[in-house]
Amino acid sequence: MSADTKYSLDVLPIDRPNVWVGRESELAVLHAAVGALGRGLGSVVWVEGEAGIGKSSMVAAALVTARDTGCQVLWGTADQLFQRLPLGVMLDCLRVRSGSPDPRRARIAAFLRDRRPGLFEPDDLAHTAIEMLVALVDESCTERATVVVVDDIQWADEASLLVWHRLAVAAEQLPLLLIGICRVGTGRREVRELRAATGRRGTVISLGPLNETDVTALVTDLIGVPPGPVLTEFAARAMGNPLYVCELVDALIRERLVGPAGELPETALDHIPFSYAAALNDRLGVLPARTAQMLRTASLLGGEFRVTELAAVLDVPASELAESVQDTVSAGLVVSVGRELAFRHPLIRQALYEGMPAALRSALHGEAARALAETGADPLRVAQQLLAADQPGSDWARGWVARTASVLVAQAPGIAVELLQRELDRPLPDQDDQQILLVGLARTLLSMGRHAEAATRARQALALAAEPQHHAEMYWVLTRALFSAGDNDRAVEAVRHALAWPELPALWRARLLAMLAMFQRASTGDLDAADATAREALAAGEEAADQFSMAYALIDLWLTHSVRRDHAAALSHVDRALDVLAEDPEHANLRTYSLDARVFTLQNLERWPEAESTLRYRRTLSPDRNDSGQVTSALTAAVLLYWLGRWDDAMAELDAVDLDATEITYAGLRERGPMMLRHGVAAMITSRRAERSAADEHLRAGLDLPIATISDRENSDFLLAAHALTAEQDGNPHAAVSILSGMLNRRPGEMTLTHQWLPDLVRIALDVGDHSAAVAALRSCQSEAAAEVPPARAAAARDRCRGLLNRDPAALRSAAAHYRKVGPSVPLAGTLEDLAATLAGSGDMAEARLVLNEAVDLYHTFGATWDIRRVENRLRQHGVRRGVRGGRPPRPTNGWEALTPTERRVAAMIAEGRSTPRIAQDLYLSRRTVQTHVSHILGKLDMRSRVEIAREALRHGADAAQG
Incomplete structure (x- = not known):
């Protein structure tokens, strides 16, 4: 298997001694986790300790068994110098590269390289990539048991930490051993939270110093004989740190100071290095000066580096570095890691890096950035060097940042903001450069949700922008930032000011008009004005042939007609918006918003199966076209399912x-x-x-x-x-009446479907004798029903309110018949309850009992325990009970019978060997929703792994597949 799909233990960038001493109990924990992994049981382990204490070496020693039994081992090491690179360590760990032969990895790399922020809603590109990486690991675990190790996790970027957390949540469901290796004492809040979470769901191993016996055993292994008293005393000064012991003893061996009996002359103590850095310098002393300098330069490039990059920075052909590279490998300073080289231990790079004066490091980083830029290196690699150099103001750097700002914004917005702000904080002789930098900065700040800063920078850009395109875009950024910050009036003012600009490009005029219509609805509630503006935007968008502004204007019209309760017109507008957008990935956010809007309108039209079908279609969109809508998709589904x-x-x-x-x-x-x-x-x-x-x-x-x-x-x-x-x-029913009455009067432009809750208000108000509140609720419901086109949910709710207030079984029968015909089942159950109570109150006990039983049956399918108690109490007051049928047994909470139909289908698919992403695709669910179902299954069946779920599902056979 290629290095892109399997990261072999033989090339891990860590120090792995041939003979291990001590750590028996800690190794036993790791060996147990590896053994459980072989049985399909995943787990999470956190290994912590000081630098050089043997964390990575111990993990590598324990994972030999995992490698030998065919497990996939993926290992990545975070780097302090470059911890701001989004997902950096996780992309490295999971071998996600553009040239990967695995199409899944290549696709993720291409997504991160090519995606651009959208116009409608801020794109959370890192969030999408996180979903893709978690899905990649899930699929890998389905193929074979997998170990994922993140070394030096204390330096990992925030997005990588979230991937680790998400994998930790999933580890109990997968054949996944997740290991975090952390140096103590970094103090980052996110790392502390991860460590605490691991303590709750996994195992924490804290490594302390080796004891005296183990240090003696280690020295014995290094020199071949037990150490004498002087050497033993000297080794004790390493404070039980095995890396320090190894380096210091190795220095003694190189100097030929250790005698054949393991003794050390007391006179030699004055020449022995007493620190790791000194020991490392001693080791470098045996290398040619050119090789040592090459190694120090390599430390500027991070824990891992490519020979081609090193050659570019040193300005020599790569072939001239062959001998020096081989010398560093032979000296045990560098190891080969696939197509790259890596320092054998992070402390080696740290000592080399910190051994250079800060001013020299800064200058060398600046030279490295320029050299890499001239060779066309990945912009992020150049940006990392510029950040480390911390030398803004040079002509070439400013020009490079201006030229590559759009790329940096898409791939690493945090890095882009820092570089752009650094350059802007210094006097800029070129106004064009300043304009480009300001535009890029304002755009990025908006996409990151930093609205106040975005508005400030947009105003600065507007004062300079000479190019109409930039000028118009900055008006867009300014208005969106103001609106998102809650300053509606100033947002409207800014849009109108932009529309009055005579040089405003036609495309941006259409987009700003569409935005203005949305603002008008939200700020003033003037639906007629919003409609007029939206239609003007639609005409302008058609003239400019701009899909975005046309669809945005149509969504404006969908919204205003939904507020008016003209759901038929609203559906025609949203369907037209979807036709305009087609499959264009550039406006994916607006498309997913439109699909959610369609689900909402189909519910209002009581076209429930079609609403479900639209939701399923929405979830067929590939992850890179459905990034910022993950939460709204789940909420849309939850409301529908409710x-x-x-x-x-x-x-x-x-x-x-x-x-x-x-x-x-x-x-x-x-x-x-x-x-x-x-x-x-x-x-x-x-x-x-x-x-x-x-x-x-x-x-x-x-x-x-x-x-x-x-x-x-x-x-x-x-x-x-x-x-x-x-x-x-x-x-406290009076409080309930007060709370529900607060929804009676919708504010201008407000969408809230108050009719959904008004029958309950009528019922409770009548119970407490508040006739005026019940009448007010009926009138409000009648108003909604009168506006509804065509008559649907509000009309049925009106009949229910009328039946309750007037004690009219006919009106309630009409509402129940409507719900039986078109659905949904929740309001049907409530209507049947009201009908049963009304019938009982009028003396029709026989029909009341029949209707009561039907209502309770429905409530039981929902698990609505409180509703069952309430309806039985209401009917009991009239002397009506459910009779010979009696009560149903409570729903089981454990065992196979406790599984819901969906959970049984998920279990059957697990038995078929499908991964979580595949199950999500087949059931039209989100990956995280499937993960939640699996967690529920494990809990109800009291199991620990998908292997056990599969066995149980196979035992139940057809019952599992059918749900």
């Missing part, structure tokens, strides 16, 4: 959203609204299932989020409804 009564699946979607929110986050949610919806749906389900501790936790988290924007209000309805439900459960 109304359909598939609450287990809805909770799996919501749990998947939280995978990145545990212990460590990378980007997180930039807006409050989606997180309100996440907590609201979860709180509603858990409270209806009488799981109050979980419901209260979600309510606390959701209610702590301030409602400051129209988006916040539109996403808070589930949260408020769940809050009202818990108040009712706590015996």
Whole structure:
């Protein structure tokens, strides 16, 4: 197998002694993990200790068995000098390179190289790559057991740490042994959080100094005989650090100071190096001066380096370095790692690097950056050298940053921002350069969610921009930054100012008009004005032949018509937007937003199967076209599944959203609204299932989020409804009425579907004798139903409210018949409950009992324990019970029968050997949702691995496949 698909232990960049001393208990832990891996059981191990204590060597020694039994071993080492490179160590560890013969790895590399930020929503490119890397490991584990090692993890970049965390979450489900090797004392918060998380779900091994017996054994192995008293005393000064012991004893051997009996002359002590750096210099002293200088130059390039890069920096042909490279390998300073070279131990590079004066290092980094740039090296390699040089202001560097800004922004926005700001903080003689740098910086800050800084830099760029394209784009950045920061009025003012500019290019005029329509709806709620602006934007977009502005304008029209409840027109607008966008990957974010909008509208039209079909299609989009929509996709699915009564699946979607929110986050949610919806749906389900501790936790988290924007209000309805439900459960129905009444009056331009919650308001208000609140709820529902085109969900809710208020079984029968015909099942169950209570109140006990049984049957399928209690109590007050059928047994919580239909299908697919990404593709789920289902299966079956799941699924046969 090629080096791109298997990173053999024989080429690992670590020091692995032939004979091991001590560490028996620690090695036993690692050997046990390797043994479990062979049985399909994954685990997480964190190895920590001071530099040179033997962490990497011990891991390598333990993994020999893994290599020999056919496991894939992937090893990457983070580098302090270049820790700002996004995903750097993980890309290296997983061998993701453009030239990889593995198409999966090549595809990820191409994505990172070629992708550009979008216009509609900020692209989280690193987040997409994280998903792709986790999926790559998942697929690799399906092919064969895999070990992933991240050495010097304390230097890993933030995105790589998140990949490690995500793999740690998945390790219990896969034949994956995940090992982090960490030097103690770095103090990074993210690393501390990872270490704490490992302690909860895995094993932490802390390596201390070797004891005196083990040090003596190590020295004996090095010199071939037991050490004498002087040598023993000297070795003790290494404080039990095996690397220091090895280097210092090796220095004695090179100087021929160790006698045949292992004795050391006392007079020799004055010449013995007492530090690792001194020992290393002593080792370098035996090398030719040219070779030693080459090695010091190599330390500028990081822990791993290519001979071609070293040759470029030294300005010599690569062939002239052959002898020097061989000398360093023979001296045990450098090892070969695939197509690259690596320092045998990070401390070797660190000592060489820090042995040079800081001013010299800075100058050499600057020269290295220029040399690499002139050879056309990867811009990120050049950028790393420029950052290390910390010498802004040179003409060539400023010009290079200006020329490559767009590439750097796409691949490493954090690095791009630092380089751009460094150059801009110095006087720039060339205004064109300053303009280019400002444009790139403003664009990048916006994509990173740093809105205030983006607005400031955009204004600076507008003061300089002479090129119309740059001028227009900076207006776009400024207005989006202001709006995203909550300054709606100034955002509208900025857009109007831009539209008044006579030189505004036609394409940007169309885009800014489309943006203005969105702002008008959100800020003033003037739907007519927003419609007029959107139609103007659509015409301008058609004239400019710009897909983006046309689709954006159509989405504006979808939104305003949805607010008006003209869902038929809204669907035509969103479908036209999708037709305009077609399959263009440049506007992937707007396309996924449009698909979510289509799902929403199909729900309002009660075309539930078509809504599911659209959601499934949305999830067929490849990961690189569905990056920033992972969270919204899960929330869209959860809301749909809630109304359909598939609450287990809805909770799996919501749990998947939280995978990145545990212990460590990378980007997180930039807006409050989606997180309100996440907590609201979860709180509603858990409270209806009488799981109050979980419901209260979600309510606390959701209610702590301030409602400051129209988006916040539109996403808070589930949260408020769940809050009202818990108040009712706590015996405070008056509070429930007050909470639900707060949703009665929608603000101008607000989308919130209040009719969904009004029947409950009528029911509770009547229970407490608040007739005026019940009447107000009916009137509000009638208003929504009157606006609804065509009559659908609001009309059915109106009938239900009317039936409750007037105690009219006919109106409730009409609503129930409607839900039986078109769905969904959750409001059907509630309507049947209301009908049963109304019938019982009018004395029709026989029909009331039949309807009660149907309602309870539906509630049981949802697991709605609280609803069952409530309806039985309502009917009991009228003397109606379920009769001979009695109560159903509670749903099992353990064993095969506890699995949901979806979980059984997942189990069957695991038995077929499918990977998580493949299961996600086949079931139209997100990869993280499948991972959540697998976690639930393991818990219910009390199992530890997918191998055990597969055996159980095969034992159940057809029952597993059918769900």
